Structure formats: structure tokens, C-alpha cells
Amino acid sequence: MIKKVIFIGCLVFGVSCYSQQKEIRIPMTPEAWDHEPEQVEFVTHRGTPAVRAKTEDGFRIALKDQQFSDGTIEFDVEFTGRGFPGIGFRHSEDLQNGEFFYIRYFGTVDPLNRYTMQYASIIDGINMWDMTDDYQAAAKIQDGSWNHIKLVISGKQMKVYVNDMNTVALHVPALEGDRERGRIYLSGGVIYANLAITPEATENLPEVAGYDPTYSDTRYLKSWSVTQPANLPFERDIFKSVPGAGVVIDSTLLDTTSWASITAERRGMVNLTRKFGATENGQRRLAWLKTTISSSSDQVRYLNLGFSDEVWVFLDGQPLFIDRNYYGSPGMKEPRGRCTIENSRIRLPLKEGDNELLIGLSNYFFGWGLVARLDSTDDLSLK
Numbered sequence: 001m002i003k004k005v006i007f008i009g010c011l012v013f014g015v016s017c018y019s020q021q022k023e024i025r026i027p028m029t030p031e032a033w034d035h036e037p038e039q040v041e042f043v044t045h046r047g048t049p050a051v052r053a054k055t056e057d058g059f060r061i062a063l064k065d066q067q068f069s070d071g072t073i074e075f076d077v078e079f080t081g082r083g084f085p086g087i088g089f090r091h092s093e094d095l096q097n098g099e100f101f102y103i104r105y106f107g108t109v110d111p112l113n114r115y116t117m118q119y120a121s122i123i124d125g126i127n128m129w130d131m132t133d134d135y136q137a138a139a140k141i142q143d144g145s146w147n148h149i150k151l152v153i154s155g156k157q158m159k160v161y162v163n164d165m166n167t168v169a170l171h172v173p174a175l176e177g178d179r180e181r182g183r184i185y186l187s188g189g190v191i192y193a194n195l196a197i198t199p200e201a202t203e204n205l206p207e208v209a210g211y212d213p214t215y216s217d218t219r220y221l222k223s224w225s226v227t228q229p230a231n232l233p234f235e236r237d238i239f240k241s242v243p244g245a246g247v248v249i250d251s252t253l254l255d256t257t258s259w260a261s262i263t264a265e266r267r268g269m270v271n272l273t274r275k276f277g278a279t280e281n282g283q284r285r286l287a288w289l290k291t292t293i294s295s296s297s298d299q300v301r302y303l304n305l306g307f308s309d310e311v312w313v314f315l316d317g318q319p320l321f322i323d324r325n326y327y328g329s330p331g332m333k334e335p336r337g338r339c340t341i342e343n344s345r346i347r348l349p350l351k352e353g354d355n356e357l358l359i360g361l362s363n364y365f366f367g368w369g370l371v372a373r374l375d376s377t378d379d380l381s382l383k
Contacts, residue, residue: 026063027194035061040084045078046146050193051186058083058189062095069181070154070207071199076146078191079105085188088122089153090179101160101170101178102188109141115336116141117170119158121177123367124277128176130308130327131367132340134267137170139163146193155207158329166381173210174266178274214268221372221382222264224289229276232286238312238360249283249314249360254288262289264371268341272361272368284364291357292383293374295350302375303346303357308339308367312360313346321346327365341373348374354383 026032028049030042030056039059040263042051058081068089077085086102088095103117110116119135120128139162141147150161153175160170186192214220230253232238239247264270272287293301305311305321313321323344327337334342348355361370374380 006241021198021201023196023198026066026197028193028195032064033061034064035059043120045191045193048076048193050191051189053081053189057173057353058085058187060095060185060187062091062183062185064182067181067344068184068197068199070202071152071197072083072201072203073153073184073195073197074149075153075186075195076148076177076193077103077188078146079103079141080191081144082106083189085190086186087149087151088183088185089151090177090182091122091185092179092182095183095185096122097177098122098182099158099175100127101158101333103139103141103149103162104233105141105190108143109139111140112138112274114138117160117162117178119160119170119172119175121175123178123271123273126273126278128273128367130338130365131269131271131273131369132176133335133340135170135172139169152201152203152205154202154208156207157205157207159203159205169333174212176266191286209266212266213268214264217268217373218377218382219374220264220268221291221374222268223294224262224264224270224291225259225380226262226272226275227286227288228258229258229272229279229287230255231322232284232362234284234364238286247319253286254360266371268371269339270369270371272363276368279363279368282364284362285368286360286362289359289361289370292357293348293350293357294381294383295314295352295355296379297352299350299379301348303348304341304344304373306333306339306341306343306371307361308363308369309365310362311344313368314356314360315348316351316356317358339367339369339371341371350380 028051084102088098088100090096099120100122114136116139120132153157156174158172159168162169240250240254241247310324325333
């Protein structure tokens with residue numbers, strides 16, 4: 001638990017500002033937080049001011065009149081219900097864009113379970129958890145008592161400590177949100193106390209993003225063209241039948257006049273949520289991506305493809321691969337329905353010359369995108 005208490009700060013145009021390297025204790029009182037009274041109550045728990053959920057649905061409370069950029073955030077949390085309690089930071093006023101760290105709690109936690117905690121960006125209200133499998137880690141969680149969490153945030157990087165303040169539990173080399181500064185909020189069906197912020201206390205953590213192992217890996221397909229999304233009702237397929245010729249792509253779902261360039265981000269990820277925003281709840285959208293692989297001869301290569309949520313792959317206009325990655329279904333891809341290079345491996349029969357790789361990608365659930373890597377680029381060039 002946090003023992004040091006220093007109250008400092010000033011209020012300028014409705015936004016607090018603080019001297020560097022000074023710890024600021026945040027009061028756990030209704031006046032300090034935007035909250036829904038029917039969701040939360042401010043109490044004394046284990047002898048300290050705290051906030052807890054009134055219902056099993058949990059809560060989200062946003063700190064008033066505060067803007068956070070870099071520094072240290074510490075708090076205590078006691079897990080009382082099942083869910084995904086966590087802290088958002090650098091969030092927009094409407095809390096629809098920012099960064100999010102959370103812990104999965106569904107009872108006693110296995111200290112070797114790498115899915116115990118995760119960082120994910122929030123883009124247009126979408127938690128990108130299914131697109132950021134890399135940013136997960138195990139932790140030792142204490143039942144029936146406080147757990148102390150510390151986040152150290154510097155520019156694009158973050159370190160997280162859980163209970164053991166001498167050992168980094170999770171290191172995020174590149175925060176993937178779009179904001180450098182913003183609001184803080186707490187969420188979940190738990191009890192929080194002892195929230196403290198120390199602006200600019202970054203433990204010498206570099207501000208620039210850390211190493212990206214895909215940066216120099218020429219096997220990743222990073223340059224694509226993409227169409228604007230089209231609505232794809234769940235009862236509709238992308239194919240239509242042609243008498244005597246099988247099936248072809250329904251041309252009303254492939255607008256060949258709307259191609260725009262898109263480049264893969266860190267980790268080789270083509271992030272369609274960042275480009276197109278959220279898919280409305282209950283809806284399903286389809287976008288098309290294409291790229292060209294030029295081969296010096298006829299040869300067979302293999303493509304590792306990660307995707308969310310459904311994919312249709314064509315090579316030079318011919319159907320090659322169809323699959324689905326529905327989280328929670330028996331057929332979800334490893335690892336556990338998340339979009340990673342482990343999802344699938346596709347045989348590519350390349351001909352000499354240019355080969356167009358066309359991919360239809362749909363979304364209805366959380367993040368949207370793909371990552372693609374060839375087994376080798378020997379005797380190939382990418383356009």
C-alpha cells in the first residue's frame with residue numbers, strides 16, 4: 001500500500017498541473033470523480049478511503065479536472081467479483097480513445113497464466129485486446145486483500161509492476177493509442193484505493209518506442225491497398241453463383257474504384273479499426289485488401305496469416321482460402337481467438353511474374369485487421 005502523502009497542484013483553465021517528481025494522492029470521494037451513483041459507492045475499506053462497485057455489472061469512474069501524460073500511476077485493488085478491472089489513461093474527454101491496462105479475474109489466478117493481465121489501446125471505443133496478444137503477461141494476484149499496481153509511463157513505453165515492486169511484470173515497448181495526454185479512469189467490479197500520480201517520474205524509461213522485431217523482417221507484407229468498408233449482413237455471403245462457372249465475388253461488395261494505400265503498423269499489423277473506426281454493435285462490415293507479389297519463377301511459398309474476424313483469400317482472382325476466427329467458438333484460432341501470425345498457414349502457388357493477392361476481411365467483434373508473413377522472400381519482390 002502507498003504510505004507517502006503529498007498534496008500539491010494547481011488548477012489552470014480546469015486542468016490540474018503539478019510540479020515534477022511530486023506524488024499527488026487522489027481523493028476517493030464523490031467530488032473528485034465523474035460517476036454514476038447507482039453503480040458505485042465511496043466507502044472506508046480496510047481502514048482507508050475506497051470506491052467499490054454496488055452491482056455485479058461493475059462501474060467506470062473518470063477523474064475530474066485532471067490530465068495525465070507521463071509519469072507513475074499507483075493504486076491498490078481488491079478483487080471482489082469476476083471481470084476485467086483496469087485503468088485507462090491518456091483518454092479523450094469522451095473516454096473513447098486512449099490506453100488501457102487491465103487484469104482478468106475469474107477467481108484464484110494461476111501465477112503462470114500469461115492471460116492474467118493485458119495492455120490494449122482503445123480506438124473509437126473499441127478495446128483492441130484481440131489485436132494485441134503480444135502485450136499480455138502472468139502475475140501473482142492475492143485473493144481477499146489489496147494488490148498493489150504501479151504503471152510507469154514514458155512517451156511510447158510502459159512498465160507495469162504487480163505486488164512485487166522490484167520486478168517488471170509487463171513491459172510494453174510501444175503504446176499504440178493515438179493520444180499523448182488525457183484523462184484517467186478506473187473500471188470493474190472491484191474495490192480501489194490509494195490512487196496516486198507522480199508526474200514525470202518515469203524511472204529513466206525511454207520515451208521512444210522500443211524494438212519492433214518485424215521492422216527489418218522482409219517476409220512481412222506491409223504495403224497494401226484497401227477499399228472502403230461495405231455492410232455485410234450476417235445472412236449474406238460474398239459469393240454469387242454463375243451458371244456453368246461456379247461462383248464469383250459479388251461485385252456489389254467489391255468497389256474497385258475506392259482503393260487507398262495502407263501500411264502495416266508495428267508488429268506487422270494492418271489496423272483497420274484505426275483507419276475505419278468502430279463497427280456498430282450488431283453489424284458486420286467487409287473491406288478488401290490487395291498487394292502484389294512478383295516471382296522470378298513458378299514456385300510454391302507459404303503465407304502465415306493472422307486475421308480478425310473472417311477472411312477470404314484469392315490469388316489472381318481464384319479462391320484460395322476461407323476461414324473464420326470467432327472468439328469463444330470451438331473453431332477459434334490459436335492463440336484463443338486473437339489475431340496473430342499463428343492463426344493460419346496458406347499454400348501460395350505463385351506463377352512467374354506478378355501475382356495479385358486479394359483478401360476480403362470482415363469485422364463484427366472488437367478489433368479489425370490482419371498480419372501476413374511469407375515463409376521466405378527468396379526470388380520474390382513485393383510491390
